[in-house]
Amino acid sequence: MVVETLVEDVFKVVERWKDKRGNLIMVLHDVQDRYGYVPREAALEVSRQLDVPLARIYEVLTFYNYFKLTPPGKFNISVCLGTACYLKGAPALIDEIRHLLHVEEGQTTKDGLFHLQIVRCLGCCGLAPVITVKHKVYSAVKRGDVAKIIAEHSSQKVEA
Amino acid sequence: MKQILIQDTNGNLRKELRDFHVALTTQLRDWGLADAAQVVTVADIGIYQKGIVAKVLPEGFVYVGLEVKHVPEIIEKTIQHGEKIASLAFEKKNKQLRLVLRNCGRIDPENFNDYVANDGYQGLVKALEMGPERVIEEMKKSGLRGRGGAGFPTWMKWNITRAVPGEVKYIICNGDEGDPGAYMDRSVLEGDPNSVIEGLMIGGLAIGASQGVFYIRAEYPLAIERIQKAINECYARGLLGQNILGSNFNFDIEIRLGAGAFVCGEETALISSVEGLRGYPRPRPPFPSVRGLWEKPTAINNVETLATVPYILFHGGEAFGKIGIEGSTGTKVFALTGKVRNSGLVEVPMGITLREVVFDIGGGVLNNRAIKAIQTGGPSGGVIPEQFFDTPIGYESLQKLGSIMGSGGMIVLDENDCMVDISKFYLGFCVDESCGKCAPCRIGGTQMLAILKRISDGKGVDDDLKKLNEIAMAMQKASLCGLGQTAPNPVLSTLKYFEAEYKAHVVDKKCASGKCVKLVSYSIIKDKCTGCGMCGRVCPAIAITGSRADKYSINTEKCVSCGQCFDVCKFGAVVRQ
């Protein structure tokens, strides 16, 4: 993905952070906020503008789980695998999603619609097990609900 | 003016909540009362699984199970006449004591003046009058110990950092909250951001720092937003910057974000991360108090610790020290979750028993099942079986039982939870999150996990339990940071109390709870089968075939032991062995 405004976008981010020490992670956060992931072109541009070797940038990107190197699916399905959700049956939900969408953790469906992500504790353990799709939170989800949740979002796309 | 706070815990009552919110605001307007009451959405009032919850201020009435149809009555009785509606009111037996959560759910976290009106920044005013030495003295009297896990006395940490010579010092708020299954810090950051900022400022004053840093996990966007907003307000009002409140104290704060690495909650790894590097821990000593961020003396404190500080300064260390028990003073916030009826955040005085927390506050076990154990301290902690539930909660008492206070995760396990599975879960988490820098943690963790997997797959061998103990010991002794040193704890404590269960897995190849799928098999009792075919329909492996006349049966070769047929059969025809 090459965006025309890339140089400019990165410039704006760098401008904001350039006087702060240890700014690399914050710059990458801003880049990811803008694109949904950190495209290679953007990483190159950050390297040029901050005058930091590309290897240093990937050293950081690959250490932290939060940074994504590939574009997210249209709908990001996050299944919580924190302790509370684990105990209340999250593994079965992951099984079901795998089974229904033919994706593994960290993969996007062939049609680019759904991306399966496993996260640790969304901070609402009282509602376990929890799934979020885009920013919608589903709580106390049962295995049988998964198909409905997926259908809800697939049909949105048909309407659109 | 009255305020009506509506609890929005981000749950699935979204639509109902919105409808209620809309009904309330429009009807208030229709009654001409738009200026008499303000409707505010808040993250947490502290009551869960009771439908829509709202609180009316200043009276403090809490209403639960609300619906749109209740709106007129609320407006008429409570807003117009200040009367309590008994049928909606929530009354609780109060074993909780809310100091840290004193404002959460009571004030509008985005309204600076609300915080100020509730004694906000009064602790700072006192601290400025007292000066650093007396602040530390007051903290000593309070007996406050760090709430982030290790329980190091806060006054001592500040005193050491203060004593190290140097012009430039830093204080960092650790808002990384790594324990998967706990969200105390998130609630405080979101629900009362100013209290943490005030605590950070007082800490800065005490150690002689003029720069504070919030390190918050990126997964908490609302917390970040609210802290940033509160910081901006402080600058606008001269509470941050130069010559704060006319004194010679200068203090600035900035926010740095975590990026999804558990190890960054460890203080030296956190420092690496703030410096823009991989979150690798560093050998200690030198401790951060001596050489921390940018090699300068640095104090790192947990969110809950800092939120407690303004309270101590305002009410006095002695008063705070009277709460709780010897050696563990004050209150602790726990995220009570798992198989408990009322899941949620609780804040209790130290010294209360585990039983009181789980049964009196938490309402006991979900579905009336038998309780098996309570897990505290997350991946660095351990399990506590029922015979010790009357132990008063304190740093030392929990440690004696082989667990830790930790940052406040408290998870209830019932008879359907398998201890081998639990320790596999926690250890798997630590192996995933190990930064890989030191060998004991990287290799030891992987090996222990391999053994646990083998045991839960029914391939455990005789000396596996001995080996687990040996590797655990090596990890505890030789790992570089707290992650590796504590990662074996969940395994060791389950082994200590539930050895028989491990043995059942290793010797008899049995998992009583049915969690270890390779150790259970399913079959269908022909006589009970009605031939409805539900089991066949849910089977993901197409292992179940049959017809109404012939009844159904499971092909054990194809069966993946997922247990869905077992769950779906209404006639008890599917059995688990």
Ligand SMILES: Cc1cc2nc3c(=O)[nH]c(=O)nc-3n(C[C@H](O)[C@H](O)[C@H](O)COP(=O)(O)O)c2cc1C
């Ligand atoms: C692996 C690991 C993870 C940690 N995670 C956190 C955390 O998420 N939040 C926290 O406040 N402390 C965490 N700690 C403890 C910190 O290292 C440190 O002790 C604490 O922030 C000090 O603050 P306190 O004295 O106020 O408790 C962690 C420690 C280790 C070893």
Ligand code: FES
């Ligand atoms: S464990 Fe899933 S929200 Fe906390």
